[in-house]
Amino acid sequence: MKKLIYMDNAATTPTKQEVLDEMLPYFNVRYGNPSSIYSLGSHSRTAVEISREAIANTINAKAREIFFTAGGTEADNWALKGVAYANRDKGNHIITSKIEHQGILHTCGYLEKQGFKVTYLDVDEYGVIDLEQLEESITDETILISIMFANNEIGTIQPIKEVGRIAKEKNIYFHTDAVQAIGHIKVDVDELNIDMLSMAAHKFYGPKGIGALYIRQGVKIDPLIIGGGQERNRRAGTENVPGIVGMGKAIELAYEDLNEKNKRLIYLRERLVKGIFDNIDHVRLNGHPTKRLPNNVNICFEFIEGESLLLSLDMEGIAGSSGSACTSGTLEPSHVLLGIGLPHEIAHGSLRLSLGDYNTEDEVDYVVEKLTDIVARLRAMSPLYEQAKEVR
């Protein structure tokens, strides 16, 4: 097999060796249940608390405000359902955006069936919400605003500080799905007035199957998973100790030299975008030109369909992703691309390349070269390209 060029770091990342090394003893040497009182158990407990502390420090929270979950989706579900059910007496209205991850959108859909009202804010062509529309949407019934920190498809970063300010002024809980942000950009929950925040370790070189929900002290929220007294009675189930340990180590590593890492990623990102624009016509960059994740490139190639692009890239050993309907098993292309106003036929031809710590300049150049060939080949096959040429 060819060497893999992995440019799908927004989907998941490899667990770093240092992270894995940290985890390993907790599988079969320090395997005690943290709830047990003997030494083997309290070693596990200590390891869990050290990780909690590391995560809390990173986002300027208190350790007792961090609760481990099985991942980003569970954290999203918990924040939304937990606040909705616990605050039903105060109101039944939730505000979110049209371009949230399914973990938020589908949970909102479920809550609508339970009698809650949900406002889905529009976004502009770059994927940014409209703060005026947010303010206008707030009613006496509004109990929760949930706006993602950074979009998983197009990388756009939302004006979180302003959302936090508005939520605080109106005394409404503010949750942010920061699954794409944590580990990649600096987040301070106090400065940004965030009440709840979701994260997932596998997006920042930690293991899959572990995440966390930050819950500001005082927030009224029901548990989602009920049982034993773990996580101070708020999230039951034997702790995934190796996962928790890995998450703590991964977040520490992620924020070491973050600025340097991001400078490098932005350089690679811009080189990739420039390479594509210089070599291929009829392309457009999706997402905000500057307010975007350092590692995110999302481009539409007109006249071709995303899945065939991905398969062709895969044959060259390049891993990317697409907002194409054909990769998702639905008929509708990505709600995010439609949300920023792309017509269906163009949304079908999108490609997301999300860079990571292991990508190199050579890889970027190789991808540009291969993409140029592949796009040309697929367009030569496309009846739409032919028509477009005729029109010109």
Place this chain on the structure above:
Amino acid sequence: MKKLIYMDNAATTPTKQEVLDEMLPYFNVRYGNPSSIYSLGSHSRTAVEISREAIANTINAKAREIFFTAGGTEADNWALKGVAYANRDKGNHIITSKIEHQGILHTCGYLEKQGFKVTYLDVDEYGVIDLEQLEESITDETILISIMFANNEIGTIQPIKEVGRIAKEKNIYFHTDAVQAIGHIKVDVDELNIDMLSMAAHKFYGPKGIGALYIRQGVKIDPLIIGGGQERNRRAGTENVPGIVGMGKAIELAYEDLNEKNKRLIYLRERLVKGIFDNIDHVRLNGHPTKRLPNNVNICFEFIEGESLLLSLDMEGIAGSSGSACTSGTLEPSHVLLGIGLPHEIAHGSLRLSLGDYNTEDEVDYVVEKLTDIVARLRAMSPLYEQAKEVR
């Protein structure tokens, strides 16, 4: 540190080396997201499906009836809430037992707050439910019976086949919390008429943070964690691929030579019980004498309190557990021990030693020796023991 004698295998088990070896590549070599269409992703997908198949085969289910969760508690929550919410139109009554795990009991408590009615069946002195009481409890409103397969504290195995028969006759869904049973005794969901079954890998030498819910095809159940289309739209969130791979390997290993392993465990169990009874007076065995897990020993030592017993054992390098209130942070001792009719003061003095594949005869003998000394020492300190002697 002294060599550890680990006899708390019902709390959690070490991940077997063969299991860990199987998992390792999925952290940083085969790290693809199973939802991705490129090769790296489909390798992960394949690994997930192989594990699902292994689990399904073990319990005589179909692969498409196995859904991965973050552990036993999530599976329990899902089964109960999922069936309750999805079948509200049919009825609002659930039947369970008084000695279920908190994952069941506390979820039932939560459902009661949502307007559901729950019957908690009594158990006899051995912890066995009364089938007549079960039948009498069934009403037209009953939508679910949830009875644990084997009890986590006292090891008693319930008459699951009879429960399954009754549930089937009355056309009521039957869920069993088999977290303590899977990996330890043979379970056939068809033969036993089980509709849903919870399991957790860390109870059978697999990793923590991964479990599964078996859902018989046709069962009407809402999802608990909503979002992306993973697990055929029934349990969202990026799959914990290493965990899933580990669970599949662990279940295979667990059922290899199960009879031989259990013969050995039962021999060790009986030797441990005999040793204790031969050397220490005022003790009683909790749970059913024969219908119990091969690895479970649960004994009350009168006049002493469980936590001080555990701490003393820990100092000798022995890890066990207790149903004492003082280990759980509550004031009430174990609901299971109270459920089988033990007075509070005796329930406080319980010790659970759960054996595993790594325990030896020498260890058993050593534990008996140390226990004898420790119990004598603690009783010498106990005002209750002194009073009991005076009474005699």
Place this chain on the structure above:
Amino acid sequence: MYSEKVMEHFHNPRNVGEIEDADGIGEVGNPRCGDIMKMYLKIEDDIIVDVKFKTFGCGSAIASSSMATELIKGKTIEEAMNITNKAVAKALDGLPPIKMHCSVLAEQAIKSALLDYSKKNGVHIEGLENFDPTEDAHDHH
């Protein structure tokens, strides 16, 4: 996800292109849905002597087009009419359930091109009486 046959046809599709003086041209699908197939037939004495296609779509759409052209090339019109979407999928060693509509599209593209031929040349083709090339392939899977 895909069989090796699908991947092979996707990577080396047969009969890509256009036929300048085609006897029948059919186009089905909808760019909104992410797939369009255009098929060109050259027909002599009721025999499909040449066939080319252009497709905008996913991997299985391209592979289905390619396979469909292979299946009808050199066949009589009647034989071509008997090629069902299932035959296309089977020849590809199967398609994932959510991709079956691509094979439907391929069947429709053939029929659509034959319809065009029958109209242009005033010949009747058995089986095309109720064929509606605008029917949505996505409803078929």
Place this chain on the structure above:
Amino acid sequence: MYSEKVMEHFHNPRNVGEIEDADGIGEVGNPRCGDIMKMYLKIEDDIIVDVKFKTFGCGSAIASSSMATELIKGKTIEEAMNITNKAVAKALDGLPPIKMHCSVLAEQAIKSALLDYSKKNGVHIEGLENFDPTEDAHDHH
């Protein structure tokens, strides 16, 4: 979970036992709740010259009993009366929040034994006026 001091006192408790001809005996706690402390005092000239305890309870109950006896041994009654549960916990380098009631029990056991002494000997002890040895220590944490 426990400090080293707690573990040390649990493993090597001081002053375990009974005093045959004790001047004051106090017993607090309830077997239903999992803890009973019994304390024996030998008092001469207002000074606690000897003290012993027996405890049924968890690790911190035993350690608290042991530490409490250490804190009052050789002290005057007045000094003993000033030993609070917080002082016991502090001397143990702290107790987990859910275990604070053990230190309360220790304070109560001392007071209870002093009350017994004051009754038997008809002496007034400042501060015992409102002391109720049956009050539940579990409400204090």
